[in-house]
Amino acid sequence: MGSMVGLKNRLEPEIKNVAQTEGVTEEFVARGVEAGRIVIPRNPIHSPKACGIGEGLSVKVNVNVGTSRDRVEVEEEMEKVQISLKYGADALMDLSTGGDIDSIRKRILSECTIPVGTVPIYQTGIRLARKGAVVDMTEDDIFNGIIQHAKDGVDFMTVHCGITKELVDRLKRSPRVTGVVSRGGSFLVAWILHNEMENPLYKNFDYLLELAKEYEFTLSLGDGIRPGSTNDATDGPQINELINLGELVHRCRDAGVQAMVEGPGHVPMNQIEANVRLEKRICDHAPFYVLGPLVTDIAPGYDHIVGAIGGAYAAWKGADFLCYVTPAEHLSLPTPEDVKEGLIASKIAAHAADLALGRGGDRDLRMSQARKDLNWGAMYEEAIDEEKARAYRSRGITNEDEGCSMCGDVCAIKIVNEYLKNRS
Amino acid sequence: MGSMVGLKNRLEPEIKNVAQTEGVTEEFVARGVEAGRIVIPRNPIHSPKACGIGEGLSVKVNVNVGTSRDRVEVEEEMEKVQISLKYGADALMDLSTGGDIDSIRKRILSECTIPVGTVPIYQTGIRLARKGAVVDMTEDDIFNGIIQHAKDGVDFMTVHCGITKELVDRLKRSPRVTGVVSRGGSFLVAWILHNEMENPLYKNFDYLLELAKEYEFTLSLGDGIRPGSTNDATDGPQINELINLGELVHRCRDAGVQAMVEGPGHVPMNQIEANVRLEKRICDHAPFYVLGPLVTDIAPGYDHIVGAIGGAYAAWKGADFLCYVTPAEHLSLPTPEDVKEGLIASKIAAHAADLALGRGGDRDLRMSQARKDLNWGAMYEEAIDEEKARAYRSRGITNEDEGCSMCGDVCAIKIVNEYLKNRS
Numbered sequence: 001m002g003s004m005v006g007l008k009n010r011l012e013p014e015i016k017n018v019a020q021t022e023g024v025t026e027e028f029v030a031r032g033v034e035a036g037r038i039v040i041p042r043n044p045i046h047s048p049k050a051c052g053i054g055e056g057l058s059v060k061v062n063v064n065v066g067t068s069r070d071r072v073e074v075e076e077e078m079e080k081v082q083i084s085l086k087y088g089a090d091a092l093m094d095l096s097t098g099g100d101i102d103s104i105r106k107r108i109l110s111e112c113t114i115p116v117g118t119v120p121i122y123q124t125g126i127r128l129a130r131k132g133a134v135v136d137m138t139e140d141d142i143f144n145g146i147i148q149h150a151k152d153g154v155d156f157m158t159v160h161c162g163i164t165k166e167l168v169d170r171l172k173r174s175p176r177v178t179g180v181v182s183r184g185g186s187f188l189v190a191w192i193l194h195n196e197m198e199n200p201l202y203k204n205f206d207y208l209l210e211l212a213k214e215y216e217f218t219l220s221l222g223d224g225i226r227p228g229s230t231n232d233a234t235d236g237p238q239i240n241e242l243i244n245l246g247e248l249v250h251r252c253r254d255a256g257v258q259a260m261v262e263g264p265g266h267v268p269m270n271q272i273e274a275n276v277r278l279e280k281r282i283c284d285h286a287p288f289y290v291l292g293p294l295v296t297d298i299a300p301g302y303d304h305i306v307g308a309i310g311g312a313y314a315a316w317k318g319a320d321f322l323c324y325v326t327p328a329e330h331l332s333l334p335t336p337e338d339v340k341e342g343l344i345a346s347k348i349a350a351h352a353a354d355l356a357l358g359r360g361g362d363r364d365l366r367m368s369q370a371r372k373d374l375n376w377g378a379m380y381e382e383a384i385d386e387e388k389a390r391a392y393r394s395r396g397i398t399n400e401d402e403g404c405s406m407c408g409d410v411c412a413i414k415i416v417n418e419y420l421k422n423r424s
Numbered sequence: 425m426g427s428m429v430g431l432k433n434r435l436e437p438e439i440k441n442v443a444q445t446e447g448v449t450e451e452f453v454a455r456g457v458e459a460g461r462i463v464i465p466r467n468p469i470h471s472p473k474a475c476g477i478g479e480g481l482s483v484k485v486n487v488n489v490g491t492s493r494d495r496v497e498v499e500e501e502m503e504k505v506q507i508s509l510k511y512g513a514d515a516l517m518d519l520s521t522g523g524d525i526d527s528i529r530k531r532i533l534s535e536c537t538i539p540v541g542t543v544p545i546y547q548t549g550i551r552l553a554r555k556g557a558v559v560d561m562t563e564d565d566i567f568n569g570i571i572q573h574a575k576d577g578v579d580f581m582t583v584h585c586g587i588t589k590e591l592v593d594r595l596k597r598s599p600r601v602t603g604v605v606s607r608g609g610s611f612l613v614a615w616i617l618h619n620e621m622e623n624p625l626y627k628n629f630d631y632l633l634e635l636a637k638e639y640e641f642t643l644s645l646g647d648g649i650r651p652g653s654t655n656d657a658t659d660g661p662q663i664n665e666l667i668n669l670g671e672l673v674h675r676c677r678d679a680g681v682q683a684m685v686e687g688p689g690h691v692p693m694n695q696i697e698a699n700v701r702l703e704k705r706i707c708d709h710a711p712f713y714v715l716g717p718l719v720t721d722i723a724p725g726y727d728h729i730v731g732a733i734g735g736a737y738a739a740w741k742g743a744d745f746l747c748y749v750t751p752a753e754h755l756s757l758p759t760p761e762d763v764k765e766g767l768i769a770s771k772i773a774a775h776a777a778d779l780a781l782g783r784g785g786d787r788d789l790r791m792s793q794a795r796k797d798l799n800w801g802a803m804y805e806e807a808i809d810e811e812k813a814r815a816y817r818s819r820g821i822t823n824e825d826e827g828c829s830m831c832g833d834v835c836a837i838k839i840v841n842e843y844l845k846n847r848s
Contacts (some may be wrong), residue, residue, distance in 0.1 A: 172844060
């Protein structure tokens, strides 16, 4: 616990900023950081806007950007970064796997004022794949990738430390439909199967902690065995990995290293609360960072909506950090427009959860009062996407000071406002 | 109860069809109809495809179409009807308030193979508004409107019978932010305030029951006092109206008339389950037909997503019938594209709820198996919107038999499939 006190002291300015933004006391944030229930990802080389993630704070949203092998349009990725900032992303991950990955990451870090995360093993695996095979990665390759990202200023890194040799054996015995769907997870599962050796990130976890402490990056303990279908949700291999991660969370705290835990994935609604409660119990209230969750498998093209349903519910039940999902999920690399749609869907989910937890309702109240007053200017101001609201509205042809264009002259609000005003 | 037996007998063919579609026994459906826990809206003049709504059946979705004063494009409305049929709407309401409302309704009834609902008081109110004032409607005007719709073959009608003089007094005393936002509700509240008389639909409810019995339409007991903002959700006036509707449900059953109950509206997530449980208790398990619910007020332009979050959760907790919400909600009349987006969001919500309740998972399983096999043809076949999935996919440039275009060569599924196949 002494190490966490040191961490708390190092993060003093960030703790102050988070307290201000969230409207809670500094002591509350400091206690959360010390207990490992709140993380504030920040690498001093990047030094992003302070973003607190965890218990008692508002729900945060992460956007993924990055090139693929097939599509390396750096300017388009930078446009996605700008869209993410404009529409209020709290953090951004660069998942580039194509082109000059180093220079793209540096560019993103230089333009991105919010915390930036990466999955270093992508770059390492792809570099080796270009030379021959992912499974030829050495332990040094893996750790050198992490060091490189740390030196560039990456604030948080996904590391799939919970995948063990034993877990891969269990996976072989399991009746899963979709096997392993995490990219980083699949690299390590393949590596373990091919080399018949233990996962280097698990075996050398103490070394990883030394690096995290030295460079001050936050660990995002990845769920490489997360379910890839609602059918596989909450199964033995998934929960076994979570148990492994729970042990590692305690080692992070002993070392004074900030850590959050990643979660699924594809999960039907009736299993989401159990997933959150398990994480909170087994990982001793480490911040829970979920991908979606996706509450059905059948809606490719609309997975941002599927993820918003799952994310809103998960966050209400205690998930702290939502990784957005775009309409392009399962189909193609998202365009800038997809990034915007995915981010807004996720922001809606986060806000709906905050509202259910008694936070953030002032904005809804202001919007509702503006609606009652038929004050379109004030409505646009409170809208999550002012431009879209204006565009939809401008299609109608009713005067701005009338009701919405649905009803025209027979606006419900107008009729009763008039009567209640005169009569009460 | 004798009357409900008669109803059950009249609906014998429909009960058979519903049982087949839902994969339950005819006895189960018959008992539900007799108990008033399942409705099968059908006017013999229209005779739509049998659609069962209620306990133990899959969640159903309704689409609203119709002209407004400002926009009377009949062909566009008919395009919306075709889109609704194509993407699997279970019922459709014609809410036209502009142009030749009678002929539009007749056209919709003639082309629409699923149950069609209306809110007759819209037309009545607007006809009177054109002549002078909504509040000049007579009791005869109101009931003649209902009779006209019944004779045209309308399968279910929203009737705001629960708004009473006493309730309007209560409303005047309430600190609501958004007052009355239901159009039909506002007509009747205004009428009561102006005429200082009891709501004709409440006062003459027995006459309404006679009409419903004679013409065999289903009553959808409207929630004219539903909250128009999360701030107003689950307040005294809303629940008071629900209590009134609960009493009317019993009178429907005594008369052998099918009835469902409409519900909100704007409701934060943490109040949705209470709303469902209250309706089920107070209205003795009458099918619950909710609008959204919308779990935040701040996302105009994205209310289909807001409604999908609320609808999925409400349906999981027992709501039976979801009225869709389009991205144009609160802003303008929806376009055909908005209708499609709203319907699909609502279908996703309904399916997510079904899945959480243990229904409909076969399709998710088939999709997931297709994903594991990288079988794109099978994926498209199971997709809720095959065209959109194909369009997103075709933006990628990877070969069809490879992984999704996100990862290109380094597809997680491919790598591990290969290893697990060779090794296990």
